Amino acid sequence: MPNSSSSLSSAKPFFAHPFDDDKLKEECGVFGVTGVTDAANFVALGLHALQHRGQEAGGIVSYHPDHDFNSVRRFGYVRDNFTKQSLMETLPGSLSIGHVRYSTAGSKAAAIRDVQPFFGEFSMGGAAIAHNGNITNADALRRELIERGSIFQSSSDSECIIHLMARSLQRNIPERMEDALRRVEGAFSIVAMTRTKLIGVRDPLGVRPLVLGQIGEGWVLSSETCALDIIGATYVREIEPGEMVVITGEKVESSFPFRRQKPRFCIFEHVYFSRPDSIIGGRSVYETRRQIGVELAREAPVEADLVCPVPDSGTPAAIGFSQESGIPYAMGIIRNQYMGRTFIEPTESIRNMGVRLKLNVNRALIQGKRVILVDDSVVRGTTSRKIKEMILDAGAAEVHFRIASPPTAWPCFYGVDTPQREKLLAATMSEEEMREHLAVDSLKFISLDGLYRAVGEAEGRNKSCPQYCDACFSGEYPVVPADMVSKGFEMKAAE
Template sequence: MPPAHPFDDDKLREECGIFGVIGVADAANFVALGLHALQHRGQEAGGIVSHDAEQGFNSARRFGYVRDNFTRQSLMETLPGPLSIGHVRYSTAGGKAPVIRDVQPFFGEFAMGGAAIAHNGNITNADALRRELIERGSIFQSNSDSECIIHLMARSLQRNIPERMEDALRRVEGAFSVVAMTRTKLIGVRDPLGVRPLVLGQVGDGWVLSSETCALDIIGARFVREIEPGEMVVITNDGVESHRPFRPAKSRFCIFEHVYFSRPDSIIGGRSVYETRSQIGIELAREAPVDADLVCPVPDSGTPAAIGFSQESGIPYAMGIVRNQYMGRTFIEPTEQIRNMGVRLKLNVNRALIEGKRVILVDDSVVRGTTSRKIKEMILDAGAKEVHFRIASPPTAWPCFYGVDTPQRDKLLAATMSEDEMREHLAVDSLKFISLDGLYRAVGEASGRDAKCPQYCDACFSGDYPVEPSDQIEKGFQLKAAE
């Protein structure tokens, strides 16, 4: 199995997207469409489970894009019924080669019937839970931390599946948004801090759970509300019941959803992601102005911020870099000569616009810095006089342990270099990141970040982990020293 991103190893990647539907004919077809809209959250593999009164539970799990698997009529006919959930995934970098048994949703048979579960996030005490469960006789089928939830449910003494799920999730630490299904129920849960997203929608007489609102749009569903942090909803044909299985906690939603992970046509916290990213560009222009001729986005994630930067600075916006929209998983076994072309397979400089100009490049983040250097070289090769990087997030100096694929800390450029050292390393005329306070202002916190009680999870920037990553600490990871 080839790498999911053979020419794009310099971005943080959300690892999962989840979607579920109840109360519609051929629910799996709706789920396939929803997963297609969530494909940006995971391109390695996808799975769908459905339930039909006559045929019971059925499942299909496949590697690759949704469009290449779950659009085939012959496959979708094997997933009948009015209730279905699905999952798209991207596994962690540097891990074991992907295997089909790691693809969610996971399924288990209990005394009171079967249940399937799909999870977005990461369980930070999964290693400890797995050891305990194996010692008590559990037999794991996958390498996924999400399978712990199924085993914890199996060992629970509660009387029904929703209560067993509550019981299991109380043992889990970390970040989780979950969609699950029984024979008659669709269930959605967010962890007490609400780190990962989950929204509720309605389509006809049916109900929908999704990682993002953009996936509601594709099936014509109406957005109802976000599932609240620490909330469990149990949905049947009779409607939606809300439960509160966890102790109340202050929300710490992932701020990087605003910066990069979510699609720009989604709504988060009542705000358009596109408008928030544009506001990030405005704040960045105020904090780090520079005299130049053009503002160019690094496509596609830098585009809204570049537009905001241009509007605030008065410097013209231009598509100085053009993305090849057909560079995807189909180009999977390149020769070494082709691989050395690197980012040029995906991005090309619009020489007619760039030549002789002082160019501001706006990107969403700098992780390892490898792609940034290649883009800078392309811009200079096209005849640019100056290259200035403006980054629509603070320096990424800490790994994420809550469901985002992040390199080890010593591979993060900002963990080992100051901003000036990064500028020298990238060999650009200037390099500036938005401040953490500026990012908070852009997402609607007028007074910036409350250092004593942060409003979001910003651990990848600050090193302030809202849930202790106990498994990683056991492996030697060192938390930031108290200031």
């Protein structure tokens, strides 16, 4: 085992944000770097840039020939933990990986043992692994491994990979990882390390992102390009679906160990998860979201006086809607930028204030106006109702919602924390029923074809062979969620 430093915060952590519980929760972020002095410091900066992908906890593992593997795992934000010099000095070496987490599988309880990266000691040396995604056959794999004598240390699906690697008969760690991942179903973008190698791999469908960068003579692997920018690294390319790269010194070796399949990248990365300053598939995420607003204005026009984003995720789409419709754009809702997860331990009376602690209406702007509110999604609808009430309380004449994604009617099983299907508003209501439930003057979602056009598919969605994973909208899962089906989840009936 590496030398490890783990800590529970003295304040009781609460991971379901009490004032923002109506959004799909980000998955995880992974980052690794080799060939630089004090690599862990670069990893900390990269994880800071990826904080939007996981705000529950983070961990870093490093390797130095004189100090072996070392790891630190903490609850909370990167800025609150991995900026302390005394702590970072415990992570020496030129090779390091890290992970930020929002739990999607396993226990929701505050367990430091679930915080990645995970570490395993094999006959040929140690290896650490950080995983973004979700293994859809993890329950079956775990049962099999436990029956064969494996002892699990966490509730995370990702730990299955370490145990599968331990049971592999392959001769080195990269080959053992290939062997293990052939047993895995679902989504995985992985950054791993040995004493001498930095390894990156994506599942054959490429559901989650992973990119390669270069910094000086060193190399970087990251969930998103925005994390390359913060350390001054140069973007090289995306790791392709089904590709494994093994970086040793200045040498990058690429292979495709899995059966080739048509990629199905998560389309919701374009809508919400990725940072707007990242590049996905050669496209600016910001520009894609602006184009979503353009498509939305074409599909669902309405007479109004102002277009206002629900900050911050609705902002680019609101700008596009305004530009296409000719209706003025305005910051009708102001976000309190200092509303953090550790603000207070919320009492019931504080909880009842809801989004007012995070968002405030610009009354002078809103009063007497017909307002179009642009948001990225509607999940349970609770936050949308509260925002609508705030707008009306400020004196708005009309409230119209325009949503920059199709109705979210199905849960995600590939690395996103989604409510059970019956708790998704769109799973139980039609669009008109949702409008009545939210009590707004109009409610329109972008169509699935419109979303595809916005991400660059001019002909829209290929219904016989979709270009993206859009299961949360369509109910068409590219990989059968075997564990959930065994628990009674009913797949969409074939049309």
